[in-house]
Amino acid sequence: MPDPTDTTLRAATIAVLVENEPGILARVVGLFSGRGYNIDSLTVAPVDETGRISRITIVTTGTEMVIEQIKAQLDRLVPVHKVADLTMEGPHLTRELALIKVVGKGENRVEALRLADAFRARVVDATTESFIFEMTGNTDKIDAFCALMRPIGLAEVSRTGAVAMARGPGGLKA
Amino acid sequence: MSAPSTQHADTTPLTMSGAEVVLRALKDQGVEVIFGYPGGAVLPIYDALFQQNAIRHVLVRHEQAAVHAAEGYARSTGKVGCVLVTSGPGATNAVTGLVDALMDSIPIVCLTGQVPTHLIGNDAFQEADTTGITRPATKHNYLVKKSADLARVVHEAFRVARTGRPGPVVIDLPKDILINKAPYTEAPPEEQPHPSYRPQTEPDMGQIRKAVALLKAAKKPIVYTGGGVINAGPDASKLLTDFVRMTGFPCTNTLMGLGAFPASDPQFLGMLGMHGTYEANLAMHGCDVMLNIGARFDDRVTGRLNAFAPNSTKIHADIDPSSINKNVKVDVPVVGDAGRVLAALIEAWKEDDAQQDREALASWWRQIDAWRAKNCLHYVQSGKIIKPQHAVKRLYEITRELGRETFITTEVGQHQMWAAQYFGFEKPNHWMTSGGLGTMGYGLPAAMGVQIAHPDALVIDIAGEASILMNIQELGTLAQYRLPVKVFILNNEYMGMVRQWQELLHGGRYSESYSAALPDFVKLAESFHGVGMRCTDPDDLDRVIREMIAIDKPVIADIAVDQKENCFPMIPSGAAHNEMILGPGQEGGVAGVTDEGKVLV
Numbered sequence: 001m002p003d004p005t006d007t008t009l010r011a012a013t014i015a016v017l018v019e020n021e022p023g024i025l026a027r028v029v030g031l032f033s034g035r036g037y038n039i040d041s042l043t044v045a046p047v048d049e050t051g052r053i054s055r056i057t058i059v060t061t062g063t064e065m066v067i068e069q070i071k072a073q074l075d076r077l078v079p080v081h082k083v084a085d086l087t088m089e090g091p092h093l094t095r096e097l098a099l100i101k102v103v104g105k106g107e108n109r110v111e112a113l114r115l116a117d118a119f120r121a122r123v124v125d126a127t128t129e130s131f132i133f134e135m136t137g138n139t140d141k142i143d144a145f146c147a148l149m150r151p152i153g154l155a156e157v158s159r160t161g162a163v164a165m166a167r168g169p170g171g172l173k174a
Numbered sequence: 175m176s177a178p179s180t181q182h183a184d185t186t187p188l189t190m191s192g193a194e195v196v197l198r199a200l201k202d203q204g205v206e207v208i209f210g211y212p213g214g215a216v217l218p219i220y221d222a223l224f225q226q227n228a229i230r231h232v233l234v235r236h237e238q239a240a241v242h243a244a245e246g247y248a249r250s251t252g253k254v255g256c257v258l259v260t261s262g263p264g265a266t267n268a269v270t271g272l273v274d275a276l277m278d279s280i281p282i283v284c285l286t287g288q289v290p291t292h293l294i295g296n297d298a299f300q301e302a303d304t305t306g307i308t309r310p311a312t313k314h315n316y317l318v319k320k321s322a323d324l325a326r327v328v329h330e331a332f333r334v335a336r337t338g339r340p341g342p343v344v345i346d347l348p349k350d351i352l353i354n355k356a357p358y359t360e361a362p363p364e365e366q367p368h369p370s371y372r373p374q375t376e377p378d379m380g381q382i383r384k385a386v387a388l389l390k391a392a393k394k395p396i397v398y399t400g401g402g403v404i405n406a407g408p409d410a411s412k413l414l415t416d417f418v419r420m421t422g423f424p425c426t427n428t429l430m431g432l433g434a435f436p437a438s439d440p441q442f443l444g445m446l447g448m449h450g451t452y453e454a455n456l457a458m459h460g461c462d463v464m465l466n467i468g469a470r471f472d473d474r475v476t477g478r479l480n481a482f483a484p485n486s487t488k489i490h491a492d493i494d495p496s497s498i499n500k501n502v503k504v505d506v507p508v509v510g511d512a513g514r515v516l517a518a519l520i521e522a523w524k525e526d527d528a529q530q531d532r533e534a535l536a537s538w539w540r541q542i543d544a545w546r547a548k549n550c551l552h553y554v555q556s557g558k559i560i561k562p563q564h565a566v567k568r569l570y571e572i573t574r575e576l577g578r579e580t581f582i583t584t585e586v587g588q589h590q591m592w593a594a595q596y597f598g599f600e601k602p603n604h605w606m607t608s609g610g611l612g613t614m615g616y617g618l619p620a621a622m623g624v625q626i627a628h629p630d631a632l633v634i635d636i637a638g639e640a641s642i643l644m645n646i647q648e649l650g651t652l653a654q655y656r657l658p659v660k661v662f663i664l665n666n667e668y669m670g671m672v673r674q675w676q677e678l679l680h681g682g683r684y685s686e687s688y689s690a691a692l693p694d695f696v697k698l699a700e701s702f703h704g705v706g707m708r709c710t711d712p713d714d715l716d717r718v719i720r721e722m723i724a725i726d727k728p729v730i731a732d733i734a735v736d737q738k739e740n741c742f743p744m745i746p747s748g749a750a751h752n753e754m755i756l757g758p759g760q761e762g763g764v765a766g767v768t769d770e771g772k773v774l775v
Contacts, residue, residue, distance in 0.1 A: 005480070019370050022317065023305060034310050065499065072496035078314040078334055081370045174370070 011040070012067045013086045013094060013164045016056040017174045019079035020046050027077055028056060037062060037070050041096075041139075041161030053081065053174045057163050059139075081174035086164050094138045094164040100146060103130045104153030111152050119145045130155070138162075188355035192324055193218035195356045196285065196347065199328035201228045202361055205256045207247060207626055208232070209240040213260025214300060215287025218352035232626060232655060235647040237264050239619035241271020241342075242645070245280045246623030249606045250581055252407055254335050255623065257284040262300030265307070265346075270613060272311040272342045277610025278430060279405055281340035283331050284312075290350040291319055304346045313341030318348065321356035329361035330368070338373025339494040340405055373493060377510030377518050385465065385489045385506050386522040392463035393534035394541075395423045398446065398475075401430030401609070402468015402492060402512040404602045410513030411435070411602040414467070417520050422535055424542055426454040428469045429594055430609040437598030443542065444551075447475040448745050449591040452550035452754060453542055455743070458483050459751035460541070466490045468512040471502040472610070473774070481750030491515040550743045550756055551595055560712045562589065562664045562735040566596040566636065569662060572719050574598075579631040581624045583607065585617040585641030588670035588741045593636040615644025618661060622648055625657040632660070632723060639665040639732075640689050649702035652728040660722050661730045663695060666737045674740045678755075679772055695732035704728035747774035 018024050025044055032039050040059040047055040060070060067085070075083045086092040100121070102112045105128075112131060116123065121135035135145060139162055146157055166172070190198065196219060200208070209232045212220045223231050234240040237259045244255025255275075259268050265286040275282045286308075289298040305317045314334050316327045324347075331343040389395055397418055403410050411434040418425045418441055425435045426446040435442055444451035446458055455477075458464070464486045469475065471490075476482040482502060490498050491508040498507040508515055555564040566589075573580045582597055583606040584590040590607055599605050606624060608616035617635040625633040635642075642663055652659050664670075672687040696706030705725050709718040709732070722731045742757035748770050 022319075023309070026306070027309060030309055065503075069496065069500055072498075072500075076494065076496050078371045 006064055009061050009063060010067065011059060011061050011087065012070075013092065013162060014058045014060065014071065014074070015084045015086055015164060015172055016058065016074055016080060017047075017082040017172060018054050018056060018077075019081065020052055020054040021079055024054070024079050025056070027079070028058070028074065031073055031077070032060075032070075035069075035073065037066065043161045043163050048174075057161070059162050082172055084166070084172050086166055089166060091167045092164050093167060094162045095136050096139055096142055096160055096162050097134070097136050098142045098146075098157060098159040099124070100133045100135065100149060100154065101130060101156040102133065102149050102153045103155040105129055108152040112149065115145070115148050121145060188357055190356060190358055191218065191222065192321055192347070192352040192354055192356040193222040195324050195358050196328055196352070197222050197226060197229060198358055199325050199361075200256060203329065203332045204253065205229055208256040208258050209234055209243040209247070209623065210258030211237050211240060211260065211264060213264050213287060215261035215289060215349050216258060216264075216285070216347070216352070218349065219258060219285070219287075219347075231258070232622075233651065234619065234622075235650045236645065237267035238270050238615070239622070239645050239648045239651070241268050241275065241282060241284065242613070242616050242619035243623035243626070244282050244284075245271065245275050245278075245616075246583060246606050246620030247627045248280050248282060248623075249404075249620075250603050250624040251627045252603065254281040254283055254332055257282060259284065259286055260300065261287040261289055261304065262302045264300075265302055265304040269307060269311050270611075272308055272344065274608055274611040274613045274616065275342040276311060276313065278608065279340050279401055280342070281335040282342035283335050284342060284344045286344055286346050287352075288317070288346045288348040291348045292350070294348065304344065308344045311342070312344050313339075315344035315346065317346040318351050321351055321354050324351060324356045325359045329359075332361075333368070334371060338371075338375075339402075374495070374509045375493065375511040375514055377491065377508045377515045379518065379522070381506055381508045382515070382518045382522045383526070385508060386519060386526050387528065388463050388487055388489060388506065389421065389423075389465060389523070390526055390528040390530055393531055394460060394462040394538045395421070395465065395535070396457050396461040396463075397423050397425040397465045397467070398428070398458065398469055399425070399431045399434055399467045399512075400428040400469025403431055403434040403516075404468075406468065406511050406513035408602055410511075410516055413513060413516035413520060415439070417516055417523070420520070420523065422530070423465075424457055424539070426450070426458065428472070428475055428609070429607060431469060432594060433599035433602040433605045436600045438600060445594050447472075448477070448747075449595065449741055449743065451595075452548050452743055452756065453545040455745065455751040455754055456545045457542055461486045464488045466492075466504075467515060468492060470497045471500070473501070476502060477745045477753075478748055478750045481752075483751075548756070553757065555712060558711065559736045560709070560715060560733060562592050562666065562739050563596055564712065565662075565664055565715060565733050565735060566592045568715055569634070569636070569719055570597045572716065573632065573634075573723070576632075576723065578723075579628070580604065581606070581621070581628065581631055581633045583617040583620040583624060583633070583635045585635070585637045585644075586612045586614045587638045587641055587672075588666075588674065588739075589636055589638040589641075589664040591671075591741045592664070597636070614641040618642060618645050618648045618659070621659045621661075622651055622657055625659050626655070633658075634660045634662050637661055637663045638670060639663050639667065639692055639695075640669045643693075646698070649699070649704060649728065653703040657728060658726050659728050661728070662722070663730065663732050664735045665692075665695075665732050666735050666739065667692065668737060671741070677740065678746065695730045699728070699730035702728070704730060706730050706732065708732045708734070710734040748772070
């Protein structure tokens with residue numbers, strides 16, 4: 001039972017299966033802004049063969065009571081099928097895809113390639129003075145890679161935000 | 175953009191227009207009355223309305239009033255209220271009513287016109303992003319873009335509005351969808367589940383048994399119920415009465431829950447909350463086990479949260495899981511329909527062998543009686559000025575004496591609280607007020623909706639002179655449909671609740687709260703083909719009330735009341751239940767209002 005006096009914040013990765021209808025994303029985002037909840041990242045795409053069901057992955061931060069509220073409020077939306085708090089419901093995987101542009105010459109280029117290799121980032125575009133790296137990983141790994149690239153010419157970052165899934169044979173179904 | 179007949183799966187030619195399909199679906203959903211106002215985008219529906227007799231249309235004078243009227247209709251009948259407005263300003267005017275219905279969980283289906291699909295997004299004449307604007311104002315909303323979806327969407331809207339925690343639903347209808355031919359499909363059977371919307375109505379018996387075990391062992395119990403019991407239908411109120419009587423527990427109702435438990439019952443403590451009774455609030459503060467059914471721990475009820483019923487174990491039954499643990503941490507959550515929860519509680523109470531602590535309960539009642547003896551609603555009517563409390567009390571006593579079925583609506587402010595305090599309700603669905611949103615201008619149109627549903631009943635809007643002006647144009651609707659609604663104005667020439675807060679919290683600086691340049695309400699009533707009366711003398715009050723009731727026409731009774739009267743008891747914002755301010759001449763813990771409290775509304 002959440003304790004209202006507990007002000008400890010925790011991160012939560014919430015997976016939401018929704019009916020893929022116009023305005024559903026606005027409903028979810030509006031709920032977060034209207035009730036003052038945080039969105040750290042949000043991703044959405046259809047996930048079934050007919051394109052009828054979309055999966056939204058939301059990473060948010062709040063007190064236990066706020067996170068419980070977020071889940072209850074999401075579940076209350078008419079087009080929402082399922083809400084799962086992956087952070088609470090056992091081990092899960094989180095991945096993000098990032099495209100990272102690094103601009104530089106000489107030793108910096110060599111260093112960028114060396115670090116990319118260590119982080120298993122792939123070069124997907126190269127010019128004589130730039131690279132675009134593609135990498136997947138959890139949020140921390142991409143954060144760490146970007147931090148290392150900053151002094152050697154980090155020019156642009158594009159990230160998808162987290163997608164996540166519970167480990168093991170169980171599946172989240174509408 | 176003509177309707178391609180290929181939209182229809184079989185080959186029978188489509189014979190009905192979209193507008194006709196909408197009306198057929200409304201009829202199949204049991205709609206008898208629709209409150210609305212025409213305009214360009216909904217002309218096809220008005221044309222179809224003209225050519226049928228099943229659904230009666232009531233023409234209001236402003237779209238906000240259409241929604242409030244539908245709310246009054248819904249709340250007094252238990253049916254879904256239905257509204258029809260045009261695109262753009264029609265829809266935006268309806269928004270206040272929609273939020274009002276959302277906050278108070280009133281089932282409404284509101285049809286809004288929209289510009290034709292090919293013009294959406296082009297800033298067309300009378301275009302507004304209605305689904306965008308009403309998304310946070312409704313339980314759910316729809317924009318119909320395909321004729322094939324039309325009937326299904328209307329049926330689904332009624333289901334969503336009526337079931338679970340009820341609320342308003344908007345269906346935005348582009349004009350081409352209304353004009354083009356569309357297929358009609360019957361409503362799916364109730365038992366066929368919706369793919370994603372499945373409100374839980376049956377409570378978990380394990381939780382019910384836990385609740386009963388706590389209640390049986392309680393030494394200082396209290397039952398606190400809200401609008402959820404009213405929404406669960408009259409049977410739920412009956413079950414509540416049975417349960418409270420079989421347990422011997424004290425019972426208090428929220429503003430929205432009044433009427434669920436008979437006001438005349440000795441186990442009733444009156445309303446609780448900011449202007450609730452001394453005994454109800456202190457019993458809440460001192461209880462050891464609290465049973466909340468269908469109320470949401472609203473800030474008007476709880477006062478300062480960290481001082482709310484500090485030594486109690488809390489059981490909370492609500493149909494909306496998001497209401498549980500939102501403001502107040504509870505120990506036994508129960509998700510379910512209030513009526514089903516009460517039936518289950520009664521059953522489990524009978525099955526549980528444990529004995530109640532009768533001794534403790536008797537001593538709890540002695541304590542409550544001591545609080546009651548404070549007589550917190552006492553006032554003195556003396557001299558030549560009418561006390562507003564006295565006006566409401568006499569209105570109540572005279573209507574009770576006459577024995578006619580009486581419905582009360584209110585506007586918002588001091589008069590609303592006095593009505594809640596001094597008018598006793600024995601039955602549910604006879605009290606309509608704007609609780610959550612606090613919408614001035616609610617009462618007159620709501621009364622209109624009630625009178626449409628109950629043509630022979632006595633319907634009275636207890637109003638303030640400021641609130642009534644917010645939807646005064648509806649006097650025209652009353653005249654047109656010969657609705658004998660009575661408007662009982664407690665006229666203190668101030669926005670009384672604003673004035674009260676300014677007196678108590680802002681050093682008596684009455685900034686913009688004086689009702690200057692008031693109309694002559696007698697002439698106003700007459701100009702709208704009604705009867706106007708004015709009363710300034712306490713000795714004349716009964717005569718005016720009796721005459722008002724006897725007239726079979728709309729009446730405005732303008733009652734001049736004490737301008738300085740404040741509404742007590744009062745828990746100032748930011749204070750706890752045991753820090754209540756009582757009226758003059760009554761001692762009580764007078765709370766200092768802190769700056770922190772001042773921030774709160």
